[in-house]
Amino acid sequence: MAERAHLDWFRKRLAASAAIEPKDPAPILAWRDERCQAIRFKAELIGLDEVRGWSRDAQGNVRHKSGQFFSVEGVRIESGDLREVTSWDQPIYTQPEGGLLGLITRETGDSGVQFLLYAKAEPGNLGVLQLSPSVQSTWSNIRRAHGGKLSPMLEVLTAKAGVRIIYRAAHNEEGGRFWRKSNENIIVFVDDESVIESDMAMFCWASLSQLKELALIDNVLSPFVRTIIAPL
Structure with missing residues (x-):
């Protein structure tokens, strides 16, 4: 019930934000292009x-x-x-255990409500970097079964204070490719941005209006972002 109250509150904040939030996705696309030029990532098919x-x-x-x-x-x-x-x-x-898909949000006086996007590199991406949820991680990655680094921004989803859960729900993965898998979808509003400890180099903030514009552009916005914001 508390989460539903938070969702109703957040919808009101989105409505108030519409009058002041940026609409043009061009700055985000320019930032993504800059990130593509700055990183080193190569993928090729092998047997x-x-x-x-x-x-x-x-x-x-x-x-x-x-x-x-x-x-x-x-x-x-x-x-x-x-x-x-x-x-x-x-x-x-x-992969029955699924994973976490989370969008971190905030509200500023100048730009209204914003969503934190992760420029995530995946081997099958067209254009290498796709604007993805703030957190996109399987439980195997969270347990660091790969032996590498912990997924960024997990500290926000597990914070004990300074955040509020807007909603969470398990969404079924695409059943033509995955056997009975679901991911937990979460929107978290940050009241205290000091809970963010991860490096922000591959992250940018975007308004809901900008997300809607990005969704109209080929191969830029992750389908997971569209799924997470659908209940809003």
């Missing part, structure tokens, strides 16, 4: 047998050596007359 840390088990399923992250398994479907064909087999990602 599955060459992938380090991954292997096939006795059934031919592909798994990570840690037993975490996702696996690639097979699924057999009997669909009756619901789909284009009555049955089929396909590979499918199995």
Whole structure:
């Protein structure tokens, strides 16, 4: 109930923000271009047998050596007359534990309500950097199964004070590719920005109006951002 009260309050703040918030996405696109030029990131397709840390088990399923992250398994479907064909087999990602998708928000006197976007590099991105949620991390990443750094901005989602949860809900992943996976979607409003401890180099603030404009541009805004803001 407390979260619903926060959501109702936040919707009112968004309505008040509309009159003063920036509308033009050009500054954000220019910042993204600058970030693309400043980073080093290269991805190329290789054979599955060459992938380090991954292997096939006795059934031919592909798994990570840690037993975490996702696996690639097979699924057999009997669909009756619901789909284009009555049955089929396909590979499918199995990662039942899901992850966290969070948008951090704030309100300023000059720009109104803003959402914190992460210029996230992923190997399959067109244009390398996609404007993504403030936090986009599987539980395997959060546990650092990769042996690398902790995902940024997690400290905000777990803060004991200085923030309020606007809403949270589990959203089903795309069921044609993932087996019964859902992600926890969260919007967090920051009352005290000192809770942000992560490096801000790959993050920028955007208004809801700018997000809507970015959604009209090819291959810039993550579909996860669109999903998270849909209840607003």
